Amino acid sequence: MTSAVVGEQCQTEALAGLVERVTFHNAENGFCVLRVKVRGQRDLVTVVGHAAMISAGEFVQMSGRWFNDHTHGLQFKAEFLKASPPTTVEGIERYLGSGMIRGIGPVYAKKLVKAFGEAVFDLIEQEPHRLREVTGIGPKRAERIVGGWADQKVIREIMLFLHSNGVGTSRAVRIFKTYGQDAVRLISENPYRLAKDIRGIGFKTADQIARKMGIAPDAMIRVRAGISYALGEAMDEGHCGLPVGELLTSTAELLEVAAPLIETALALELEAGDVVADSVGETSCIFLAGLYRAEQSIAERLRACAVGRPPWPEIDAEKAMTWVEGKTGLAMAPSQQEAVRLALRSKVLVADFSH
Numbered sequence: 001m002t003s004a005v006v007g008e009q010c011q012t013e014a015l016a017g018l019v020e021r022v023t024f025h026n027a028e029n030g031f032c033v034l035r036v037k038v039r040g041q042r043d044l045v046t047v048v049g050h051a052a053m054i055s056a057g058e059f060v061q062m063s064g065r066w067f068n069d070h071t072h073g074l075q076f077k078a079e080f081l082k083a084s085p086p087t088t089v090e091g092i093e094r095y096l097g098s099g100m101i102r103g104i105g106p107v108y109a110k111k112l113v114k115a116f117g118e119a120v121f122d123l124i125e126q127e128p129h130r131l132r133e134v135t136g137i138g139p140k141r142a143e144r145i146v147g148g149w150a151d152q153k154v155i156r157e158i159m160l161f162l163h164s165n166g167v168g169t170s171r172a173v174r175i176f177k178t179y180g181q182d183a184v185r186l187i188s189e190n191p192y193r194l195a196k197d198i199r200g201i202g203f204k205t206a207d208q209i210a211r212k213m214g215i216a217p218d219a220m221i222r223v224r225a226g227i228s229y230a231l232g233e234a235m236d237e238g239h240c241g242l243p244v245g246e247l248l249t250s251t252a253e254l255l256e257v258a259a260p261l262i263e264t265a266l267a268l269e270l271e272a273g274d275v276v277a278d279s280v281g282e283t284s285c286i287f288l289a290g291l292y293r294a295e296q297s298i299a300e301r302l303r304a305c306a307v308g309r310p311p312w313p314e315i316d317a318e319k320a321m322t323w324v325e326g327k328t329g330l331a332m333a334p335s336q337q338e339a340v341r342l343a344l345r346s347k348v349l350v351a352d353f354s355h
Contacts, residue, residue: 030173
């Protein structure tokens with residue numbers, strides 16, 4: 001939303017209700033604007049939040065805060081949003097007719113609900129052959145309906161798994177969009193991969209999810225991820241890598257685990273190629289593999305650029321500086337003069353701003 005927020009309540013509140021209308025839904029990031037019939041509220045409530053998929057007729061449970069928008073008035077900002085299939089006949093017909101399930105529109109939604117009532121979802125899953133009892137539903141349409149319902153079920157299971165492991169709705173949507181139907185398997189195998197694969201999820205968030213899943217603090221999978229985390233922290237401070245001893249110490253402090261575990265984890269990370277060992281002078285250092293390759297590539301390109309004479313004609317630096325100073329009325333410092341001399345006779349320069 002682009003309009004300014006006037007005010008927002010600090011207290012978190014829980015709401016639940018039926019989605020009457022999906023005003024907007026972005027399939028890429030899950031952002032949605034819903035009109036919801038909330039228990040205890042006479043008028044429909046405008047809800048903004050995130051959902052992998054959402055449809056009219058669904059029952060939603062939410063937690064978040066109220067805020068007042070300049071243009072749209074009072075809205076509920078859902079930090080957590082969980083949608084469930086409807087249970088009433090009216091809700092089921094609205095849900096099926098929303099277009100969420102392939103092969104069903106408003107006409108067939110009405111026919112299905114009239115034929116099977118509240119049991120329609122169970123029938124699609126357990127007795128799909130009975131769909132053909134409805135006039136107009138042939139083999140191909142029945143197959144699309146069953147496939148669409150299966151896709152919906154997988155998405156719900158993934159979102160439930162993520163929510164149960166402490167992942168907020170907006171992050172859960174990003175995870176689902178990245179991993180798709182493999183989300184549960186991939187995260188179960190290694191929740192720390194989230195820090196590498198999902199923008200906005202760092203080691204600390206992945207670590208919280210891992211703890212929720214029961215992964216021990218001294219598990220090798222955690223220690224290996226912690227090495228990359230320590231190198232990432234060093235990178236944020238301007239370092240391309242760390243001396244081995246410093247890396248072991250930093251990782252031990254960050255993870256609160258014993259040094260031998262970190263040494264074993266480092267050997268495994270080196271073997272896997274996730275980090276690279278190299279020497280800077282006489283100091284053995286460890287680098288993140290991607291950053292190490294990037295640094296090598298930059299150095300190679302700089303060396304290539306530096307070969308040969310500059311493409312411009314030879315310029316008398318002293319005359320040029322005198323002319324510029326006369327034109328501008330400014331006098332260059334000795335260090336500036338030396339920089340100009342160097343720039344005029346070099347094809348490429350690397351500036352050092354660390355001092």
